Amino acid sequence: MIVALIAGVLYFTVFSSSSTHKISANFTEAIGVYPGTPVKILGVNVGQVTKVHPEGASVRVEMSYDTKYKLPKGVGAVLVANSLVSDRYIQLTPAYTG
Secondary structure, eight states, X not given: XXXXXXXXXXXXXXXXOOSEEEEEEEESOOTXXXXXXXXXXXXXXXXXEEEEEEETTEEEEEEEEETTSOOOTTOEEEEEESSSSSOEEEEEESOOOO
């Protein structure tokens, strides 16, 4: 019984630990942003949009990013369009420098 409990806790700790952090941002509009839209830091893909929710006069965008990347306090998110007809991506700014 105790061995099964220890094995269960070990399995939960090792295999179910999340390798991503979740954050969200509110935008006045989020045209061209969908689940799967890339999230970048300094132009490097670090995650993706997981959900997009209209909330009255704003749009809440939920994102996940890899835990190996650190974000500074007060990080912001900017919606970037490569061109008029291309998909968009979310840029997290500023980059962590400490």
